[in-house]
Each structure stands twice: as C-alpha cells, then as structure tokens.
Amino acid sequence: MATRSHSEIRERFPALASGYVFMDNAGGSQVPIDVIEATTRYFHETYVQVGGAYPASIAATENIQLAREFLRQFFGDDVAQAQGEVILGSSTTVLMNLLADAIANQLPAGAEIIVAESGHEANVGPWVRLEDRGFKVTLWPIDSETGHCRPETLASLVTEKTAIVACPHVSNLLGSVEDIRTVTAIAHKVGAQVVVDGVAFAPHLPLQVLDWGVDWYVFSTYKVFGPHMAALWGRTSHLRALKGPNHFFIPQDGTAYAFEPGGPNHEGCAGIRGLERYLEWLAPGGKQAAMARVGEIEAPLTEQLLTFLNSKPNVRIIGPKDASSERLPTISFIHASLSNAQIVATAAEHGIGIKSGHFYSYRLCKGLGLSPEEGVSRISLSHTTSQFELEKLFDVLGPILSA
Ligand SMILES: Cc1ncc(COP(=O)(O)O)c(C=O)c1O
Structure with missing residues (x-):
C-alpha cells in the first residue's frame, strides 16, 4: 500500500474543505470521512x-x-x-x-x-x-x-x-x-x-x-x-x-x-x-505504524511554529522552546503587551481558530505564576495541518506578535 500524501490525507477530512484553519486540535480534532460514513x-x-x-x-x-x-x-x-x-x-x-x-x-x-x-x-x-x-x-x-x-x-x-x-x-x-x-x-x-x-x-x-x-x-x-x-x-x-x-x-x-x-x-x-x-488507510502496518506516520508529519510543523514564536522577542513560550522528539505541536504562549483575547480575536477575524484560557489546567497556570483567568494563547496543530495554513497563521499573527 502506498504512503499517503499530505493532500490525500487532508482530502479525507471534509471539514477542511471549508478553508477555515483549525488550530485548536488539542481541544478537539476534525474527523475523516471514514468516521462520518x-x-x-x-x-x-x-x-x-x-x-x-x-x-x-x-x-x-x-x-x-x-x-x-x-x-x-x-x-x-x-x-x-x-x-x-x-x-x-x-x-x-x-x-x-x-x-x-x-x-x-x-x-x-x-x-x-x-x-x-x-x-x-x-x-x-x-x-x-x-x-x-x-x-x-x-x-x-x-x-x-x-x-x-x-x-x-x-x-x-x-x-x-x-x-x-x-x-x-x-x-x-x-x-x-x-x-x-x-x-x-x-x-x-x-x-x-x-x-x-x-x-x-x-x-x-x-x-x-x-x-x-x-x-x-x-x-x-x-x-x-x-x-x-x-x-x-x-x-x-x-x-x-x-x-x-x-x-x-x-x-x-x-x-x-x-x-x-x-x-x-x-x-x-x-x-x-x-x-x-x-x-x-493512512499507513500499512497497523495502528502503531499509522500513529508513527502522524508523528512524522507533525515534527516539521512543530519546528516551524516554535521558530516563528521564538523569533518574537515579546512572546514567551510556556513549555519547551526547542523542537525535539519529546515536544508535541501543542504550543502555548503569552505576549508582553497583548492580551490573549486580542491574539485569538485577530486569528478568528482571519479565519483561524485558536483559543486562550487555562484549558482546565488551572493549577498549572497558577503554579507558573500566570493568572488562570487570562491563561495562555494556545496553538495546537494536527497531522492534517498544511504548510499553507501554517504560513497563513504566521502572516496573520506575525505583525501583532512583533509589537
Ligand atoms: C490533557 C487533557 N486531559 C483531560 C481532558 C478532558 O477530556 P474530556 O473532555 O474527554 O473530559 C482534556 C481536554 O481538553 C485534556 O486536554
């Protein structure tokens, strides 16, 4: 069985055809047609x-x-x-x-x-x-x-x-x-x-x-x-x-x-x-092989998102700043002067769904010295995230996060 291309994978998820960029995947992912059918x-x-x-x-x-x-x-x-x-x-x-x-x-x-x-x-x-x-x-x-x-x-x-x-x-x-x-x-x-x-x-x-x-x-x-x-x-x-x-x-x-x-x-x-x-369908060799393929697809996306956020002096990443095999594409951050509400609203205006808050990790937020009410902005990618979507995110958030 052939390895599936990224565009084939995306086509399998009908909701992605809307063009909306789903980057709150740690909150909930989209489903492939197989699940719907x-x-x-x-x-x-x-x-x-x-x-x-x-x-x-x-x-x-x-x-x-x-x-x-x-x-x-x-x-x-x-x-x-x-x-x-x-x-x-x-x-x-x-x-x-x-x-x-x-x-x-x-x-x-x-x-x-x-x-x-x-x-x-x-x-x-x-x-x-x-x-x-x-x-x-x-x-x-x-x-x-x-x-x-x-x-x-x-x-x-x-x-x-x-x-x-x-x-x-x-x-x-x-x-x-x-x-x-x-x-x-x-x-x-x-x-x-x-x-x-x-x-x-x-x-x-x-x-x-x-x-x-x-x-x-x-x-x-x-x-x-x-x-x-x-x-x-x-x-x-x-x-x-x-x-x-x-x-x-x-x-x-x-x-x-x-x-x-x-x-x-x-x-x-x-x-x-x-x-x-x-x-x-995703990968031959069983469930483990399919999930390993998911990890392989995500690794370069994680690296690019971290590089983007690390390039903004006023952004503080909450969690490891460097990409590694132990770092998943669920990335939280705060900005020195922008509120999380401003960040997620800007993304939403441009068709990108991300969220902010404590995400029910209330005690962790407090322990990190963050206000749980304000929390963090979180971008969470999936193996379905495309290069185009990632670049759109950078174009939309780049100017405000550089402030
Ligand atoms: C790490 C983690 N644990 C537990 C939960 C709770 O899952 P559920 O909504 O299925 O109760 C979530 C949901 O966001 C989560 O991210």
Whole structure:
C-alpha cells in the first residue's frame, strides 16, 4: 500500500474543505470521512438495541465489541490487548471520576494518593476529592520555572502507603512528553498504581502502555479524529480487584461492562470503527505504524511554529522552546503587551481558530505564576495541518506578535 500524501490525507477530512484553519486540535480534532460514513451507516442500518437475536441487533452488539477490540490494540500491541481491558465512556473526565470512585471503594484506610499539579483537572480533581473520604492526598508540585513535575520530586513523596500516582503524559499547556517509564518505576517500587492522562499525547504518537509500564491510561477519542467519547485502558488484574458501578446483576469479573453503566454510545462505537478504517488507510502496518506516520508529519510543523514564536522577542513560550522528539505541536504562549483575547480575536477575524484560557489546567497556570483567568494563547496543530495554513497563521499573527 502506498504512503499517503499530505493532500490525500487532508482530502479525507471534509471539514477542511471549508478553508477555515483549525488550530485548536488539542481541544478537539476534525474527523475523516471514514468516521462520518461509519456513523451514518450505523444510523441507517443498525440503530437498534443490542443483545437481540435478529440481524440488526447482532450487528449492533458486534459493533461495540469490535470498537473495543480496535481500541485495545490502539493502546499498544497484541500483548496490551491480551493484558488489558478498555472501558468506554462519554469523556475522560467521566472515566476518571468513575475510576477514582471505584479505587477509593477498595483502598485500605490510611492509603495515600499523589497527584501531579501539572495535570488537566480531569485527572486531578477526582483524586483530590478523595481527601473528603479520609485519604491523604499529596500534590506533586511543579517546578515553577518549567511547569514540570519532576520524577525526583515524586521519589521524595512516595511512601509505603502510596497507592496511586496520577499524572499527565503530556500537559495540554506545556506540550512536552513526560518520562512516564521513570514515574512508573518510582511508583511501582512502593507498590503504587500509576494513572496516566494520555489525552494530549494520543493524537500525536503511538501508544505503548505495556512498554511504559503504566497501570491505567486514558484518552479522549474526539481529539484523535474520532467521535466524542473516551477510552480507559486498565490491566485486567487491576480491574478484577475493583467493583464497577453497573447494576448488581452485571458480572463483576474484570470485564469493562461492569464499569459502563448504561453501556457505551452505540453510534460513537461505529465512529470508532470508522477511525480504525482511517488508520488502516493512512499507513500499512497497523495502528502503531499509522500513529508513527502522524508523528512524522507533525515534527516539521512543530519546528516551524516554535521558530516563528521564538523569533518574537515579546512572546514567551510556556513549555519547551526547542523542537525535539519529546515536544508535541501543542504550543502555548503569552505576549508582553497583548492580551490573549486580542491574539485569538485577530486569528478568528482571519479565519483561524485558536483559543486562550487555562484549558482546565488551572493549577498549572497558577503554579507558573500566570493568572488562570487570562491563561495562555494556545496553538495546537494536527497531522492534517498544511504548510499553507501554517504560513497563513504566521502572516496573520506575525505583525501583532512583533509589537
Ligand atoms: C490533557 C487533557 N486531559 C483531560 C481532558 C478532558 O477530556 P474530556 O473532555 O474527554 O473530559 C482534556 C481536554 O481538553 C485534556 O486536554
């Protein structure tokens, strides 16, 4: 199968034909035609209840199973598929609340939880709230210069009682990839489980949950060119030790349904299977190869955007300033005299969608000494971003950012 050209890839995303420049991809990406068609087909042909013996219902049941199978592989490889389960939910925030609650229900009294302050609130708040249930929750503080939660700091915080370490793989403000292997090694030394928010990582590079050694890993499919849902991978052995919130007669045997009250979104599952088709089309060699191709396409775009922002003396990039394999194209910045509102309004006037604010990384903003209300301006690219779009961004923002 031939490698797809960038123009072929863009043609696959109908929304891009409008000419509008979507650069808030860390907020949510566009979807390829495969996702749109799969969802439409589902409504046309299979929009019935699951679990029946008639053909449409059999297909609807299979639809969920196949979406889950695809995601189990998306999280890693065949081994990840064999050792883990995927819980589907409406969002990462919902899944993290569900997980924190299920874990808290079986934690021994006196257990301790460590939470990275650099995280999106979805993987902070649900754990911090467990303080109300008597658990000791420690914030893993950021380094105020870089915004990173340093592994050495974690090593000084863990104790024999630490049960959970929750952290982001990539902050949705900083855009840099954290050393999850080291975090996991530190946590596992004291027997703690690691819960990783991979929402800002998953749209850019292949997932390798077993290689990283994590216990739980979550991402939102609507930021990975799919429908508005989220998926949580957990080791089957951990899942077996928990009780899910589904009805009492649903088997609590380590399978995902115990954690999916009401079941997953059916048409969303069809969209996820459309995403599988898109990745198969994108690159030969499976999901990992397709996501590696995404990373390859994005790397030069990241470099150009950083070079542009670094050339403006009054711009301060929040996060690493240099391109590297550990730097993703989610780039936040502030300007010495312009407000973020002025920057995003100028972009919008010229047909470019970017956003500003704290992006729910409220604690990180505060820790960096930024006002969360003002936050940052954030430009987040995707493998669908074109050279033309990037140059348009530079033409539009160049004059005001040079001020
Ligand atoms: C890093 C990160 N984590 C978690 C979330 C929350 O995801 P969801 O909207 O699926 O709850 C977001 C959303 O922007 C995010 O960027």
